[in-house]
Amino acid sequence: MAEDIYDIDTASTPRGDGIRDLVLTDRWNTPLGKPNGGYILAAMLRGLGEEMEADDPMVAAISYLASPETGAAELRTTALRRGRRVQTGEAALWEGDRHIAHLLASFGARTGGRSVELGTPPALPAPDECFDPKDFPDALPSSSIFDRVDYRLTEAPGWALGEPSGDPTAELWQRLAGGREIDFPALAFLCDAYAPPVLEIGEFMSMTVQLTVHLHRRPVPGWIATRLTTRHVINGYHEEDCELWDEAGNLVAQSRQLAILLS
Template sequence: MTDFYPHDTIATPDGSGRLTLEVTDRWNTPLGKPNGGWVLASMLRTAMDHADVGRPVVAAITYFASPEAGTIADLTVTPVKLGRRVQTVDVDLACDGRPLARMTASFARDHHGPTQELGAAPELPDPGTLPDPREVGMPRDGLFGRVEYRMAQAPGWSVGQPSGDPTTDVWQRLDGGTEIDWPALGLLVDACPPPVMELGPLVSMTVQLTVHFHRLPEPGSWVASRFSTRHLADGFHEEDGELWDDQGRLVAQSRQLAILL
């Protein structure tokens, strides 16, 4: 079981009023940059640890530039409105005075209301029957060493034959079954290779990401995930995501705008 989550997402006071976060290469993507989901998870945890808020209901993050592994990032939490039902805060992430990302997130305490699910989880075989991609050539360093994946079949782009259908259905969980908390859901909506790669040899980077948080999965369970792209215009594309627990309940959903490099 990994020792790196949640440790790598915790910002600490440095004694002068600053909140700092070590930017590690343990969550790097194959592009050599820290994963945007890890950035979101770190900023979300910082808000939860250092502001008077409940559990997240929505977070929207805009990425200005990627942090560099080996640097120390500064995080600033600014309450916007700490209401009785909804608490909203901004979190800014910078390095050496250079702004890298801004997140606006809303939280709620002890809120209960009606629930009705009109969607359906992806139909995937039992994850225990599927191969570990790391056993058949998937890199073990960076992000892919921190998150486990199980797929019914290898994506076309990974074998040099893009399918033309930018949709991915996959089981995910933190390595070794580490418990998935609220920040981890923010990580997992952006932890898979982008499905737009099924349209050809394309490289994509997230510009803006919004996540809706519904509930937590049971500790140690796999999360059935579906990611899809339907619109590509002038080098920008959307990506919609849904995360479902192994009981068929939606735990989070997302939409991001990304740019092709």
């Protein structure tokens, strides 16, 4: 089977001494014309895991240090700990002499143990009962990232209609375009793949400063139910929380990010 765009665009090639070469493409650009932060996270997390020959990623924390550009980049990785249960490493993304992003991640085998779920997934209609916002050009801003993800919404968001609801919450279905299987780096990407809900209080756009993702389990094949919320906007910064649930009702990932409002 031929590689799909996700495989190609998150791939990196080992050069030796923990350094890997990759190319950031414009196929994952945000409405700001820059590579999406979740896409950068997915590529860095995949490269670090491959370089360390580690188990599945469990948690990843990325800080964005400079505005990324499309083109050739370098991933500089370091193994910090190779424990029996947990392996931890870090990766720095460089474009020339510009340090773009820094990632700290831990990996480990899923060996079972107690599970207690006190949350509930979004109460969404089935994906085929929702509408595809790509059929309504005003429902999503013009951006190449929205060609890489399939979305299903229960209704058009208020901000897209010029009538922000005042409630910075969003619940929707997501998946990689065409239904491509979702691996752990793709789950990390999906935590940052939709328009920020802060748009529902009349903001224009925001940009992620720091993002931490917890990766709990691989999803069953299908769509990912997504809940996004913002509750605090302070001095031009805001948090954004995300939960990802698979179609079997399992929480598969969650995240929190700090973002800055752009006027």
